[in-house]
Amino acid sequence: MSAIPANLAGGHAHADDSHGHGDNYLNHQRGILSWLLTLDHKRIGLMYMMAVLTAFAIGGVFAILLRTMLWHPLPFYGVNITPDDQQRASTSYDLYNHFFTLHGAVMVFLFMIPAIPAILGNFVLPMQLGAKDVAFPRLNLLSFWIYVTGLVFFLSLLLGGVLHVAFGINMPGGFGLDTGWTFYTPYSSSHAEGNVVAATLGAFILGFSSILTGVNFLATVHMLRPKGMTWFRMPLFIWAVYSTAIIQILATPVLAITLLLLCAERAIGIGIFDPRLGGDPVLFQHFFWFYSHPAVYIMILPAMGIISEVMAAFSRKHIFGYAFIAFSSLSIALLSFLVWGHHMFVSGQSPLTNAVFSLITFSVAIPSAVKVFNWLGTMYKGSIRLRTPMLWALGFIWLFTIGGLTGLFLGALATDVPLTNTLFIVAHFHYVMMGSTLFAFMAGMYYWFPKMFGKMYDETIGKWAFWLAFIGFNVTFFPQFVMGSQGNPRRYASYPDGPIIHMLGRDIPSFVAGHRIATVGAYTLGLGLTLALVNWLMALRNGKKAAANPWGANTLEWHTPSPPPHDNFSFTPVAGDPYDMHGWKYDPAIDGWIEDEQAATRPSPAHAH
Amino acid sequence: MWHSLLADPASTFWLPIRASTSAADNDWLFNFILWVNIFFSVLIIALMVLFVWRYRAKSAGEHGAAGGHNNALEITWTVIPTIICVMIYYWGFKGFLHEAVEPPAGYDITVVGRMWNWTFIYPNGYVSPDLHIPPNKPVRLVLQSMDVIHSLYIPAFRAKKDVMPGRYNRMWIESDDPGTYDVLCTAYCGKNHSTMLSKCVVEKDMDSFNKWLEDVSDWRGKVAPIDQGRIYYNQRGCSVCHNLTGAPGGTGPTWKDMFGNTIPLADGTTIIADEAYVKESILDPQAKIHLKYGPPSPMPSFKGAFKDYDIEAITYFMKSISANYKGPDLKPYTVPGPKPTKSPGEASATQPAQ
Secondary structure (H helix, E strand, O other), X not given: OXXXXXXXXXXXXXXOOOOOOOOOOOOOOOOHHHHHOOOOHXXXXXXXXXXXXXXXXHHHHHHHHHHHHOOOOOOOOOOOOXXXXXXXXXXXXXXXXXXXXXXXXXXXXXXXXXXXXXXXXXXXXHHHOOOOOOOOHHHHHHHHHHHHHHHHHHHHHHHHHHHHHHHOOOOXXXXXXXXXXXXXXXXXXXXXXXXXXXXXXXXXXXHHHHHXXXXXXHHHHHHOOOXXXXXXXXXXXXXXXHHHHHXXXXXXXXXXXXXXXXHHHHHHOOOOOOHHHOOOHHHHHHHHHHHHHHHHHHHHHHHHHHHHHHHHHHHOOOOOOHHHHHHHHXXXXXXXXXXXXXXXXXXXXXXXXXXXXXXXXXXXXXXXXXXXXXXXXXXXXXXXXXXXXXHHHHXXXXXXXXXXHHHHHHHOHHHHHHHOOEHHHHHHHHHHHHHHHHHHHHHHHHHHHHHHHOEEOOHHHHHHHHHHHHHHHHHHXXXXXXXXXXXXXXXXXXXXXXXXXXXXXXXXXXXXXXXXXXXXHHHHHHHHHHHHHHHHHHHHHHOEEOOOOOOOOOOHHHHOOOOOOOOOOOOOOEOOOOOOOOOEEEEOOOOEEEEOOOOOOOOOOOOXX | OHHHHHOOOOOXXXXXXXXXXXXXXXXXXXXXXXXXXXXXXXXXXXXXXXXXXXXXXOOOOOOOOOOOOOHHHHHHHXXXXXXXXXXXXXXXXXXXHHHHOOOOOOEEEEEEEEOOEEEEEOOOOOEEOOEEEOOOOOEEEEEEEOOOOEEEEEHHHOEEEEEOEOOOEEEEEOEOOOEEEEEEEOOOOOOOHHHOOEEEEEOOOHHHHHHHHHHHHOOOOOOOHHHHHHHHHHHOOHHHHOOOOOOOOOOOOOOOOOXXXXXXXXXXXXXXXXXXXXXXXXXXXXXXOEOOOOOOOOOOOOEOOEOHHHHHHHHHHHHHOOOOOOOOOOOOXXXXXXXXXXXXXXXXXXXXXX
C-alpha cells in the first residue's frame, strides 16, 4: 500500500480547481485494499460511517422489537396465573430483557460514543485545521480496526442469541446478553445467563479504539493547527472534539479496568463485586459511573460542537459568545468527572456523599444552559435559512432543552428518589443524550454530506426525514416522562394499567395508552431515519453536484473542493476568524458560495500561536 | 392556589396518588421544578421559533448582522440559572434529609428481596408476602437481599431504596392514608424482574394493624403444635443456646431429654421440668435458675413475644425429643391447609452472606 504522507509541511500535491473535478480522495486510489488499509483520515471516516451505521441499524432493530413487545401489557401484572402462563410469560420476559440490553449496549458502545468523533471528527477535524491528516494516521487506522474487532464481539452475542432461539444450540459462555447495558453486579457476574464475558471484552476493546482516537485528536489539535489559527480562532467543533478527547483519554481506562475485573469475577470467581465472594456491588457502580457519566459528555460535547457550526452557518452570522461556548465545553469536560455519584442516590451511599454529588451535578447545568442561550443569540438578527442541516440543529435545541431541564428533577435529591429507575429517567436520557446526539449527528451528516461526497441530496426528502424523526422521537419519549413520574419502572417487560383516564365515554388504562403511543412514535422515528438513509443513497447515485462551499461557511474545510483532494488542500491554508462569513458571496449558478475578492475581510493572522 | 391543589392526594396528570406524610413536600418540589421546566422550555422554544420566522433570509445572498458577544447578557444568563439551581438544590437536599433521618420511635420491619419476590418479616417473626403497616406511625424498613440488587419502590409514598446483597440499607415510611398501594422492584434483577411485585396495605388504625398481625400469626389449625414448636426453636433464637444433641457446654441446658427430667437449681433445690416450669422459664427466666447456668440466668425474658399457645407448641416440641416424657406418642405431622409461613428457618436463612 502506498501510504499517505502524514506530515503537514510540503507543497500542494494536487493543484486542481475549486470545483472538485478530477482527482479526489474517493477516486485517488482504487481497489478494496486501498480502503481497508488506507491511512487517509477521510476514508477512515467513511469506513467508520459504514461500521457505525451498521451498529446503529442493529441497535435500532432491537428498539423496534422491544417497543413492539410493549404494545401488549403481558396480562400477568399482579394477577393469579397458572404455572403454564408463568412459563410462557417468563420466556417472553427473557426475550425482552435481551432486547433492551442489546439495544442499550449496542447504541451506547457502538453508536453514540464513536458516532460523531469517529465519523465526523475523523473526516472534518483535520480539514478544519487545514492539515493533511491527523497527527498519527497509522494509529487512526488501528483504532478503526480495533473498533471492528469490538463490533465482532457484539455480533457474536447476536449470533449466539439467534442460534439459541432458532436452533436450540448453546454457545459456550451463554447466549445473548441480559444484564442491562450497565452490567450491574452481582447479577452480571454471578447470575446472568447471557455471554457477559464476550460483551465486556467487546466493550473493553472498543474502549481502546476510543482512547486512541482521543490521543490522536489531542495531538492533532496541539501540533497541526495552521498559520493564523490561535486557540481562540479554532472552530467550536474542534473545541468540542478536543474536550471530548480529554474525557476519552482520562475516563475510558477506568472502564477498561472495571470490565476486566468483572470478567475475572465471572470467569474465574475472583471476588471483587459479589458479596458472596467477599466483594462489594456498590464499588462496581462507582467504577462504572466514573467512566459512564463522563461518557455521556463524550456523546453530547461533539454534538454541541456541530450545533455551533450549523447555527452560525445557517444564521449567516458570527457565532454569539464564542469564548463562552468554548470554555463551557472545557468546563463541562472537567465537571463531568465529579458527578458520577448522582446515579447512586438510592443505593445507600451516605447522605453527605449524596448532598455533594447533587450540588456538583447542578453546576453542570450552568454551562449547558449558557450554550443554549448563545445559540439563540447567534440566531438573533441573523439571516436564517431553514435548510435540512439547520432543521436537525433546531430539533437538537428542542430536544436538548427538554432533556436538560428534566435533569433538574433528577439532580435534586428529593425528587430523584421517586423518579430514578422509572421510565422518567429513560425519557430524560433519551432526550438529552440519545436524541440530542442523534439529531446533532444528523445535522452534521447533512451539513458535511456535500463535502464528503461532492453530491447534494434532495432537500425535500431530507426535510421529510427530519419531521418524521422529530415527531416520532417526541411521540416515543414524551409519554415516558409521564408514565415514569406516575410510577412505571424501567426495564419492565410487563406493566400495570396505570391511572384510568375517562375519555369519550370509555375507561382507558393510561399506561397501555402511553406505551402504545410510544410504540407508534418509535415506528415513525425509524421510518424517518430510514428515509434519511434513502435520501443519502439517492444523492450518491444521482445527486446534483455540490459546490465547494454550499453553505457559505468560513471554516477551512469549505475552502477546498467537494469532495476534497487526497491531500485536502492544494494550497497552504491560513486561518482567519472561522465565523466571519463576509468573505463569501452567493453564486446562483452553482448554488454555492464563492470567495468575494472585493470583500477581502479575512483578518491577518496577528497573534498566531 | 398550588397548595390547595396539592392538598388533594388524588393522582394528577404527572403524579400518582399520594399516601405518605412526606409525599406532599416532595410533590411541591416536583411541581416547582415542573413550572421552571415549562417556563424555560416555552421561553427557549418560543424564541427559537420567533427568530426563525422574524430573521428568515430574504434573499439567497444575504448576510446576517455582525455578531459577537455581550458580556452583560452572558453574565445574566449564567447568574439566573445558577440562582434557580441553588434553590432547587436546597429544597431537594432538605426533602432528602427528612427522608434520610429516621424518627427515633418507629415500628421495625425487615424486608427481604430475592429473585423474584418480596418478604416482610415482623418483630414477632411472622413472615408476610405483603407489607402491612400501621397508619400515622413511622415504619423503619431494614432492607436485605438474598442474591442480586433489588430496589423497593412504593410510588404512592414517593419512597425508594436499593436492596443490596451483603449490606443492610434502611428507609422509613409513614402513611396517613389507609389503603392498598403498589410495591415494585425498580432495580433490574433478571428474568422475572417485572413480576417482582407486592402490595403495601396501610391499616385503618393501630388496633386493626395489631389485629391483622395477630390473626395472620396464629398458626393454629394450619400447623401442628409440635411443628410450630420446632419453627420457633429455629426462628426465635432458642437454638443459639439450647442444643438438641445432648452435647455438654453451651450457654443454656440442652433440650434433649429435658422435659420430665429433674433439674438441679442454683438455690440447691430440684424441680421436675413440667409444663409449668417451661412456661415460667420462658416468661421469667430468673425465677428458677439452672445450677450450671447462673445466677443470673443469661436467658432474656420472652414475655409478650409468645402467647400461651405458642408456649404450648414449644412444650410439645420439647416433649417430642425427651425420653423422660411419659405420655402419648408425639410424631411430627402437619394438618393440610395453607402454610402460614414461607418455610421453617426463614429468619436464619435471611442473613446475608458475610
